[in-house]
Amino acid sequence: MAQRIGTKLFVSRLSFYTTKDQFKNLFSPFGQVTEANLVMDSRTGRTKGFGFVSYQSEDEALKAIKALNGRIIAGRLIFVEPAKDNR
Known part of the structure; x- marks a missing residue:
C-alpha cells in the first residue's frame, strides 16, 4: 500500500524576495492551489x-513534488515535500 502524502506541501529554501503571487503561480500549473502561504x-x-x-x-x-523538488x-535550489502536519 502506497504511503499517503496528503494535499499540503512544505516548500523550503525559497528566495527571500519571493512574493505570494510568484509563489502561487509557481505551483498553479500542477493543479488547483487552494492555499499558498509564505512565512x-x-x-x-x-x-x-x-x-x-x-x-x-x-x-x-504529488505532481508538484515531482516537478519542483530539487x-x-x-x-x-528549492525543496518540496509533504508537510508534517498533513492530516
Whole structure:
C-alpha cells in the first residue's frame, strides 16, 4: 500500500524576495492551489524562505513534488515535500 502524502506541501529554501503571487503561480500549473502561504519575517517584511501550499487533491500535490523538488527557482535550489502536519 502506497504511503499517503496528503494535499499540503512544505516548500523550503525559497528566495527571500519571493512574493505570494510568484509563489502561487509557481505551483498553479500542477493543479488547483487552494492555499499558498509564505512565512514572513515581521521585522523585515520579507519571507523567511519557506512556505506552505495546498492542493485540491493528493495527485496534484504529488505532481508538484515531482516537478519542483530539487529545482533551481530564482537562483535557489528549492525543496518540496509533504508537510508534517498533513492530516
